[in-house]
Amino acid sequence: MLWQDNKGLHQLPLSFRFALTAFLCVCGMGYLLGVANVWFSYVPVDQKPGLSVDDIRLSFHGDPSGSKMEKALYGSMKQYMSSDADTEAIITWIKAGGKESAFDSIQPIISGSCDMCHSAEVATAGIITSTYKDIAPLLETDTGKSISRLVGLSHTHVNALLPLMFCLSIVFSFTRYSNRLKGVIMVFSFASFVLDVGSWWLAKVWGQAAILVIFGGASLGIAYVFLLLLPLYEIWFVKVPDAANPLRRVSDQTP
Ligand code: HEC
Structure with a gap:
């Protein structure tokens, strides 16, 4: 089985490592474009510099x-x-x-x-x-974002982001990091995703929940950093997985 013979991403043929690197880099750029989009759309809302809870509250919950x-x-x-x-x-x-x-x-x-x-x-x-x-x-x-607008936003996010995160999780699952680390990061990633989209709906009905929108977006960012950088690190820098990988599988550590 592919996953049983798995010797880590560094052992893959060079062409495949380049392909994976390109994929991970494009995902990273996609995330940065998403952040830029949020910045340009929401920062001007309360007419004060910077992204604040007020920007989000006014956009989702509205302003009486x-x-x-x-x-x-x-x-x-x-x-x-x-x-x-x-x-x-x-x-x-x-x-x-x-x-x-x-x-x-x-x-x-x-x-x-x-x-x-x-x-x-x-x-x-x-x-x-x-x-x-x-x-x-x-x-x-x-009264903030309309329900139809929120449905539209949620629909594109779920349909675009969820398959992407699934692919990132598959790549990550082929690394040689410990299963515990993999489990924690994957659960964290999907929880962040649910929080990200779910918080828009919460903020729509309850203005105070706007803080959760920022929190959800930030934790999704942290999840992305792990899902992108840990595989990249293994692809290019873990020369001999079992000896050099500081986060190698616990079961591999016994001689
Ligand atoms: C280049 C295309 C474009 C132009 C020009 C444009 N809009 Fe929009 N407008 C959009 C898009 C895309 C959205 C949805 C994105 C969003 O909600 O920020 C939108 C959303 C809106 C909304 C709904 C915002 C919300 O929170 O639901 C209003 C109101 C609006 N535009 C008014 C205007 C007015 C007034 C002008 C002229 C000054 C204008 N638009 C010019 C593309 C445009």
Whole structure:
């Protein structure tokens, strides 16, 4: 059996070690892109520098004192506005009650900055900004991410990340680290994954749970560091597995 003859990743043919290294490096880059995506989407939300619990709470649970439109304009949609003056014009209009009679002065700004992604045909994230009727629901009090949006996010995360973590676990299970270490890291990885996605739903219903979102994301990061670096270390640096690997199997240590 493949796993019974397993002599560690360093014993694999060079070409296979390169392939595994490439796979692990691309997974690492994917994780960093995920972190960058979180950074750019959530940092601007509370208008203060850095990623905070407030950024997450406002995004998932919402803010009883502000509308979804305001949050988007200060947050992840800010980048699409051509000037701060335009943003201020829309915010002033919303603060004044977002009346249909005054919409004509706002409409050109929105069609210039938003319609390319939020037209009736494209409707990115289910949002349409073409007419006053489309925009009106966005002016209501912000209740955070919609259930359909959370379902969409969870669905892509579960379907993309879970097979990836399974592959990483398979690679990791072929290393010569002790079974106890493997077990701890794998349980930790999957628990982090459940916490990561589960915490979004908790934060949606209970604002205080926003801290768990940061906690879940961070523990997933720690899991990734182990799942990527430990196999890489064995592939390239463990010359003679039984003698040099400081974390070798307990059963291998007896002569
Ligand atoms: C280049 C494409 C693009 C442009 C331009 C764009 N958006 Fe978006 N918009 C998106 C994407 C993608 C999402 C979903 C990602 C997210 O929730 O951050 C989104 C989400 C939103 C949301 C929902 C946010 C939430 O928390 O559910 C609102 C409201 C919104 N956009 C308004 C706007 C407004 C107003 C403009 C014009 C200033 C604009 N968008 C311009 C792509 C765009």
